Amino acid sequence: MVIAMSLSGKERRILAEIEQALEQEDPEMARRVAAINWVESGGEFPQAYGARLRVWVLTHVWTILTLAALTILLLFLAVLTS
Structure with missing residues (x-):
């Protein structure tokens, strides 16, 4: 209340x-x-704030996906070379 x-x-x-x-x-x-x-x-949220938030989220999502793909690639190469 x-x-x-x-x-x-x-x-x-x-x-x-x-x-x-x-x-x-x-x-x-x-x-x-x-x-x-x-x-x-x-x-x-005001439009300007929403647009900046959207860019921030997309940037971080792509960064995480790129790091995940790179990690998988490096693990795959480690298995192939051992």
């Missing part, structure tokens, strides 16, 4: 100041936090 409580004006102002400081200090982290908040509020 989640109980939602609204923030006071002072708390909202403090939160806004923290958000602004984060955006100035670390824009990449601020962008990631905004994406997480967006998803948790029922939205989906």
